[in-house]
Amino acid sequence: MAKFSKKFLEDGELLFVGYSLNNNAFSKSIYEAISNHGIKVYPVNPKADGNHPIKVYKDLTELPKIPKNAYLLLKPSDMPKAVEDLGKKGIKKILVQGKLPDDVAKQCSTLGIEAAGGCPMMVFGGGLHKFHGFLAGVR
Amino acid sequence: MIAAFPLVRQKWTNEHLMAALVVVLLCWCLPVFVAQPASILILLAMVVLASVIDIVGNLLHYKKLVCSVSAVVTAEVLFLLTSHMSVYLRLFGIVVALLLGKHVWGGTGKNPLNPAVVGLLGITLLLVAFPSVGLWDAPPVAAFPMSWLLLPAVLLSLPFLLMRPYAAISWIVGATVSAGLSAQLGMGSWALFTLFLATMVVTDPVTVTKNRITGGISALVMGLLANPLGILGLNILSFLSERTKLLMDRPSFKPLRFAKQYEGEPVFLDLTEGGTDSPGDDTLPVSSSVILQRIAENQVFGMGGAAFPTARKIQSLLDSPAPSKHLIINAVECDPGLIHDKWLMQHRFDDIQKGISYIASLAAFESIAVATKNPDVTALPWKGIQVKTVPAIYPIGAEKALIEAVHGVRLAVDSIPAEAGFLVLNLQTLFAVYEAVVGNKPITSRFLTVVNLFTNRAVVAHVPLGMNIQKVAEAAFGTASNVFVGGGQMQVCIAQEDTVTDERLNYIAISRFPDYKESPQCSGCGLCSLHCPAGLDIKKLTAMAEALHKLPENKKAARRRLEKRIERDHPERCLQCGACSYSCLAGRNLSANMQTLKMAYKQN
Numbered sequence: 001m002a003k004f005s006k007k008f009l010e011d012g013e014l015l016f017v018g019y020s021l022n023n024n025a026f027s028k029s030i031y032e033a034i035s036n037h038g039i040k041v042y043p044v045n046p047k048a049d050g051n052h053p054i055k056v057y058k059d060l061t062e063l064p065k066i067p068k069n070a071y072l073l074l075k076p077s078d079m080p081k082a083v084e085d086l087g088k089k090g091i092k093k094i095l096v097q098g099k100l101p102d103d104v105a106k107q108c109s110t111l112g113i114e115a116a117g118g119c120p121m122m123v124f125g126g127g128l129h130k131f132h133g134f135l136a137g138v139r
Numbered sequence: 140m141i142a143a144f145p146l147v148r149q150k151w152t153n154e155h156l157m158a159a160l161v162v163v164l165l166c167w168c169l170p171v172f173v174a175q176p177a178s179i180l181i182l183l184a185m186v187v188l189a190s191v192i193d194i195v196g197n198l199l200h201y202k203k204l205v206c207s208v209s210a211v212v213t214a215e216v217l218f219l220l221t222s223h224m225s226v227y228l229r230l231f232g233i234v235v236a237l238l239l240g241k242h243v244w245g246g247t248g249k250n251p252l253n254p255a256v257v258g259l260l261g262i263t264l265l266l267v268a269f270p271s272v273g274l275w276d277a278p279p280v281a282a283f284p285m286s287w288l289l290l291p292a293v294l295l296s297l298p299f300l301l302m303r304p305y306a307a308i309s310w311i312v313g314a315t316v317s318a319g320l321s322a323q324l325g326m327g328s329w330a331l332f333t334l335f336l337a338t339m340v341v342t343d344p345v346t347v348t349k350n351r352i353t354g355g356i357s358a359l360v361m362g363l364l365a366n367p368l369g370i371l372g373l374n375i376l377s378f379l380s381e382r383t384k385l386l387m388d389r390p391s392f393k394p395l396r397f398a399k400q401y402e403g404e405p406v407f408l409d410l411t412e413g414g415t416d417s418p419g420d421d422t423l424p425v426s427s428s429v430i431l432q433r434i435a436e437n438q439v440f441g442m443g444g445a446a447f448p449t450a451r452k453i454q455s456l457l458d459s460p461a462p463s464k465h466l467i468i469n470a471v472e473c474d475p476g477l478i479h480d481k482w483l484m485q486h487r488f489d490d491i492q493k494g495i496s497y498i499a500s501l502a503a504f505e506s507i508a509v510a511t512k513n514p515d516v517t518a519l520p521w522k523g524i525q526v527k528t529v530p531a532i533y534p535i536g537a538e539k540a541l542i543e544a545v546h547g548v549r550l551a552v553d554s555i556p557a558e559a560g561f562l563v564l565n566l567q568t569l570f571a572v573y574e575a576v577v578g579n580k581p582i583t584s585r586f587l588t589v590v591n592l593f594t595n596r597a598v599v600a601h602v603p604l605g606m607n608i609q610k611v612a613e614a615a616f617g618t619a620s621n622v623f624v625g626g627g628q629m630q631v632c633i634a635q636e637d638t639v640t641d642e643r644l645n646y647i648a649i650s651r652f653p654d655y656k657e658s659p660q661c662s663g664c665g666l667c668s669l670h671c672p673a674g675l676d677i678k679k680l681t682a683m684a685e686a687l688h689k690l691p692e693n694k695k696a697a698r699r700r701l702e703k704r705i706e707r708d709h710p711e712r713c714l715q716c717g718a719c720s721y722s723c724l725a726g727r728n729l730s731a732n733m734q735t736l737k738m739a740y741k742q743n
Binding site: 025032035036038039040053054055064 | 203618620621632633635636651652657
C-alpha cells in the first residue's frame with residue numbers, strides 16, 4: 001500500500017469514480033478542490049443523465065481519454081468490480097476515500113496498481129482541511 | 140437550464156463577521172474575567188450548551204452540519220447581560236434563547252426576536268414566577284465598569300454601527316434622554332452598557348429592520364425605556380414593519396465598483412482564417428436602404444450578449460412614434476472581466492466610426508453619443524459624436540440604466556427602448572455593421588476576452604463562431620482546465636467539452652471555482668437588495684421561492700397564494716446581472732433563484 005500525498009496524484013489528470021449526483025456537496029467540493037490545483041478531473045457515475053453543471057460520464061467508454069490515476073468514492077462492496085474495470089483500462093494508481101480495504105489492496109497489488117487510502121481534501125482542500133492534512137502528515 | 144453565476148465573489152462571509160463578533164464580545168468580557176477568573180468557566184459552559192443546542196437544531200432543520208458560531212455570539216451576549224445571576228439561571232437563559240429565540244422559528248436568519256434578549260426575558264419571567272430561585276450566590280461582578288480594559292472593546296465595536304446605523308444611533312439617543320431624565324448621565328458604566336447594546340445587539344441584521352425610518356423611530360422609543368428588554372419591542376416593530384411595509388424607505392441602491400484586475404497590456408490573438416483585414420472598400424457611398432438590407436441579410440446581431448437581431452432593433456426605432464430619436468453607442472463594458480471593446484476602440488477606431496456613420500444615416504437622430512467609463516476615450520478623434528463619461532459602476536451598461544445615465548430619461552420596466560426612440564448599440568455591434576455593409580458577408584466571427592485568473596492575464600481574441608472553447612483557451616494560455624464561459628465575469632457557466640463560441644459569448648476564463656457555500660443561514664444583511672439595480676427585495680423573493688419549492692404540488696391553494704405574493708414583488712424585473720450572488724455573505728448563488736423565478740413569471 002502506498003502513502004497518500006500530493007505526489008500520488010501528480011499526473012495532471014484524474015478519474016473520479018462515484019461522483020455523487022444526489023447528495024452533491026461533498027463530491028462537488030472534492031471535484032472543485034482538485035480542479036483548482038490544475039488537475040483535470042473526469043467524474044463518472046452510471047446514473048448521469050446529462051443534466052448537471054459539469055460533464056459527468058456514464059461509463060469509461062464515454063471518456064475522451066483514460067487518465068493514469070483514479071479516485072474512488074464508492075462503498076467498499078462496489079470497489080472490487082470498479083478496480084477490475086479500471087485495471088483493464090490501464091489505470092496505474094488508485095486513491096480510495098478513507099481507509100483502503102484489505103481485499104482491495106490485495107486486488108490492486110495483483111493487478112500491479114499502486115493503491116492508497118485517504119481524503120483528497122487533506123491535500124487539496126483549504127481551511128480546516130489543511131490542518132487535517134498537516135496532522136495526517138500528507139501536506 | 141444551467142444557471143449562470145459570478146466567477147468572483149466578495150471575500151467576506153457570515154462566518155467572518157460572526158468570528159469578528161466573537162472576538163469583540165470576548166473583549167467586552169475582559170473586566171469580568173479579570174475580576175473573577177472562574178467566570179471563564181461559566182462562559183465556557185454557556186458556549187458549549189448553546190453550541191450543542193444549535194448544532195442539534197441545525198441538524199433537524201437542514202439535515203446537515205452548518206456553522207453554529209452565532210450560538211457562541213448569543214452565549215457571550217447573554218453572559219454579559221446576566222453578570223449578576225447564578226450559573227443555573229444563565230444556563231436556563233441559554234436554553235430559552237436557543238430554543239424559543241431561534242430554533243422554534245426555523246433557525247438562524249428566521250428568528251424575529253434577538254435570541255439573547257429572549258433568553259433574558261425567560262430568566263426575568265422565571266424570577267417573577269419564582270422569586271426564591273435567587274440570583275448570584277457570590278458577589279455580582281459589574282460587566283461594564285469604567286475601565287481601560289474595555290477600551291479595545293469600545294473601539295472594535297464602533298464599526299458594527301454600520302450594520303444598522305440609524306437604529307443604533309437612535310437607541311443611543313433614546314437611552315441618553317432616558318438617562319438624563321433619571322439623572323444617570325454622569326455614570327460611565329451606563330454609557331458603556333448603552334454602547335454595548337447599540338453596537339452588539341441593536342445592530343443584529345436578522346432582527347432589526349434595515350429601514351432607516353422604522354428602525355430609527357422604533358429604536359428611539361425603545362431606547363427611552365432604558366432596558367435591554369426594550370430591544371424585543373424594537374424587534375417586534377421591525378418585524379411588523381417589514382411584513383406590512385409600514386414606513387418603508389424608498390429602496391436605496393449602492394452599485395458595485397470593481398478594481399482593474401489584469402496585469403500588463405492585453406495580447407491580441409487572431410484565431411480566424413480570414414484575419415482582421417479590411418472587408419472591402421469603405422469609401423464607396425452606400426444608400427440607407429442598402430445599409431439596412433445588408434445588416435439584415437448578413438444577420439448582424441447585438442454583440443453585447445443579448446444577440447438580438449440588429450436590423451429588427453433598427454426597424455423598431457424607425458417605426459417608433461417617438462418625437463425624437465437618439466443613438467447611444469455602448470462602449471461602457473461595465474462587466475469587470477471584459478476588455479475587448481476597449482481594445483477595439485483603440486485598434487479599430489476608424490472602422491467603428493464608419494459603422495456609426497452608417498447607422499446615423501438611417502434616421503434623423505437628435506443626438507449621437509458614445510457612452511464610456513474611460514475618460515481617455517474623449518481624446519479620440521470622434522466626428523460629430525458626443526462622448527458621455529458615465530460612472531464606472533456595475534451594471535450601468537444595461538440598456539435602460541445607460542439611457543438614464545446619458546439622457547436622464549427613466550424608461551418603464553416593460554418598455555422597449557427602440558420603441559421609445561432610443562437606439563443603444565454595443566461598440567462591437569457597430570464594428571459588425573461596418574463589416575457587414577462594406578464586405579457584404581455574413582458575420583461569422585467575433586471578438587471576446589479570454590483571461591487566466593490564476594496569472595491575472597488577459598487576451599483579446601478574434602474567434603470564428605462555432606469554435607471549440609477548450610481550443611480557444613489552449614491557444615490563449617496553453618491550458619484548458621477549469622474553463623468558464625459567459626457574457627462576462629458576472630455571468631458564467633462551466634464550459635463543457637463540446638461548448639463552442641456563439642453570438643452571446645463575450646468571455647472565456649480559466650479560473651478557480653468560486654466558493655459558493657450555499658449556506659442556508661441568511662443573516663439578513665440586505666446586501667443583495669442594496670446592490671440590486673432593479674430595486675428588488677432579493678431576500679424576500681428567494682425565501683418565497685424556496686418556500687414554494689418545498690410546498691407539495693397538491694397544495695394548489697397554498698401554492699397559488701404564495702405565487703401571488705411573489706408576483707407582487709416583480710421578479711420579472713431582474714436583470715440577471717449577478718450582483719446579488721456576488722454580494723451574498725452566505726455564499727449563495729441568488730441570481731440562479733432569481734433566474735428561475737423570472738422565467739416562471741414571464742411564462743405566466
